[in-house]
Amino acid sequence: MKNYDHILLAADFFNENQVVINKAKSLADKYQARLSIVHVVDSIPITDAGYGGDIPFDLDLTAELMAIAKKKLLALAEELTINSSDTWLEIGSPKTEIVRIANETQVDLIVLGSHGRHGIALLLGSTANGVLHHAQCDVLAVRLQDN
Numbered sequence: 465m466k467n468y469d470h471i472l473l474a475a476d477f478f479n480e481n482q483v484v485i486n487k488a489k490s491l492a493d494k495y496q497a498r499l500s501i502v503h504v505v506d507s508i509p510i511t512d513a514g515y516g517g518d519i520p521f522d523l524d525l526t527a528e529l530m531a532i533a534k535k536k537l538l539a540l541a542e543e544l545t546i547n548s549s550d551t552w553l554e555i556g557s558p559k560t561e562i563v564r565i566a567n568e569t570q571v572d573l574i575v576l577g578s579h580g581r582h583g584i585a586l587l588l589g590s591t592a593n594g595v596l597h598h599a600q601c602d603v604l605a606v607r608l609q610d611n
């Protein structure tokens with residue numbers, strides 16, 4: 465069976481993601497592979513010109529969200545003894561960014577959950593589905609139970 469050299473863990477920081485984290489770590493240990501982590505801060509339109517002048521101030525939480533996400537990402541990297549240079553914090557569409565980072569860093573296996581906050585009622589959530597369809601490498605969707 466093929467050995468994996470570089471595994472990418474897609475982490476969304478929801479509690480149930482621990483199962484996904486454990487799986488990525490044990491596969492990296494098994495294959496003696498490099499393990500990287502990607503987290504994507506979803507781009508949320510905070511203001512919209514179509515709302516006209518009804519919004520009294522410009523609310524931009526991007527910097528705050530990025531700071532919190534960075535803390536969590538680095539804490540997870542430390543827990544997994546991953547160098548910070550192997551962590552990726554991106555803004556945008558999670559599925560697009562996960563696939564882009566995988567391509568750009570020669571990942572040969574992406575590990576993610578079968579669903580997260582986007583897909584609790586679905587067999588495969590939208591991120592899992594999008595990554596599965598667009599990735600150029602193997603993808604492991606770790607089955608998460610609906611609670």
Ligand code: AMP
Pocket residue numbers: 474475476481484502503504505506558575576577578579580581582583584588589590591592593
């Ligand atoms: P979803 O398909 O959105 O329900 O999420 C499925 C899995 O994709 C999650 O269990 C995570 O492993 C991964 N994922 C979802 N959102 C993100 C995100 N913003 N950043 C990184 N990984 C994510």
